[in-house]
Amino acid sequence: MSEPQSFEVLIIGAGPAGLGAALYTARAQLKTLVLGFPFKSAIAKAEKVANYLSYPDMVGGKEFQERSLAHCKKYGAVHLEEEAVNLQPREGGGFLVETDKRQSFAAKAVIIACGKSYKLAGIKDEQRLTGKGVHYCVVCDGFFFKDKRVCVIGHANYAAHEALELLPYTKDLTLFSNGRPWEVSPELLAELKAHQVKMRAEKVLAFEGEKGLETVLFEGNQREKFDGAFVAFGATGATAFANKLGLEMQGTNIQVDAHQQTNLPGVFAAGDCTGADAQAVKSAGDGCSAALSVVRFLRGKTAYIDYKET
Numbered sequence: 480m481s482e483p484q485s486f487e488v489l490i491i492g493a494g495p496a497g498l499g500a501a502l503y504t505a506r507a508q509l510k511t512l513v514l515g516f517p518f519k520s521a522i523a524k525a526e527k528v529a530n531y532l533s534y535p536d537m538v539g540g541k542e543f544q545e546r547s548l549a550h551c552k553k554y555g556a557v558h559l560e561e562e563a564v565n566l567q568p569r570e571g572g573g574f575l576v577e578t579d580k581r582q583s584f585a586a587k588a589v590i591i592a593c594g595k596s597y598k599l600a601g602i603k604d605e606q607r608l609t610g611k612g613v614h615y616c617v618v619c620d621g622f623f624f625k626d627k628r629v630c631v632i633g634h635a636n637y638a639a640h641e642a643l644e645l646l647p648y649t650k651d652l653t654l655f656s657n658g659r660p661w662e663v664s665p666e667l668l669a670e671l672k673a674h675q676v677k678m679r680a681e682k683v684l685a686f687e688g689e690k691g692l693e694t695v696l697f698e699g700n701q702r703e704k705f706d707g708a709f710v711a712f713g714a715t716g717a718t719a720f721a722n723k724l725g726l727e728m729q730g731t732n733i734q735v736d737a738h739q740q741t742n743l744p745g746v747f748a749a750g751d752c753t754g755a756d757a758q759a760v761k762s763a764g765d766g767c768s769a770a771l772s773v774v775r776f777l778r779g780k781t782a783y784i785d786y787k788e789t
């Protein structure tokens with residue numbers, strides 16, 4: 480392991496939360512390192528980002544990430560495509576992170592912005608058609624399916640909730656349990672029935688279509704036309720690298736207060752890894768709050784001064 484390079488702020492994650500935080504810490508003249516893979520961010524998978532304020536003409540997820548990274552680097556943030564594999568307190572104060580490239584970095588404060596991954600259903604051509612008819616987030620993409628024929632794949636409460644969220648856009652909705660027993664609460668079940676959401680148990684074998692989803696193939700070689708499919712098995716966290724820290728978690732969410740402070744002084748968290756309202760603009764906002772908290776933590780100031788205009 481190399482001698483650690485020192486930074487004032489270490490940000491783990493290069494999605495909207497991490498880059499959103501880096502923009503503020505870098506502009507506050509804090510020596511900032513961002514670790515992570517901009518094109519592995521959830522937003523990089525979005526075909527079009529249609530609900531980020533100030534992008535009325537939409538932007539592809541990859542371009543969104545390119546622009547965000549360039550914005551942070553413009554103000555001096557350092558970015559490395561490395562994975563944090565261990566984060567722990569450092570003797571004498573601060574924190575030490577080790578990466579998959581056998582490098583180590585020391586920092587006085589840390590912002591964890593490692594996002595979450597949507598669970599894949601493992602259906603043939605699911606990844607090829609992601610963003611092209613196969614989706615994971617109704618808040619993000621439900622709008623594109625006004626009055627279309629849509630299915631939701633999932634057997635539990637999350638899927639039922641996603642199906643109900645689609646109702647303002649379309650009434651032609653089918654929920655498929657994909658061969659699994661239903662685990663939907665009586666309350667959600669009653670709502671699904673009240674809104675005539677069809678519930679079927681067939682196993683889904685493949686998503687089909689050249690440029691976008693056209694049909695869904697079921698066990699028994701049955702094929703049906705659908706304009707959209709929402710895979711709804713929930714999300715998994717990625718905080719194993721922080722196991723030794725003793726972070727307070729609720730399920731897979733890192734617990735934070737209103738200023739993105741975790742239970743550990745000097746450790747902040749932002750974005751999807753903290754749960755609730757998984758949206759890019761919310762993650763970037765969390766990143767901003769976490770960065771302002773870091774500035775106060777390191778400088779003891781009550782107000783953030785954004786003094787480097789160029």
Ligand SMILES: Cc1cc2nc3c(=O)[nH]c(=O)nc-3n(C[C@H](O)[C@H](O)[C@H](O)COP(=O)(O)OP(=O)(O)OC[C@H]3O[C@@H](n4cnc5c(N)ncnc54)[C@H](O)[C@@H]3O)c2cc1C
Pocket residue numbers: 491492493494495496497514515516517518519520521522523524525526527528529530531561562563564592593594595597609610614615616619620717720749750751752756757758759760762
């Ligand atoms: C297909 C799809 C479409 C979407 N469409 C929209 C949309 O249109 N509008 C919208 O607002 N939201 C959309 N979302 C949701 C949005 O993408 C997320 O809410 C947002 O990206 C969360 O930002 P984040 O920074 O918290 O996490 P992410 O963007 O997921 O970024 C996580 C970052 O952490 C890094 N990372 C993880 N673990 C480590 C580690 N150990 N070491 C170093 N780095 C690590 C990853 O490499 C990545 O850079 C969509 C999501 C998906 C999947």
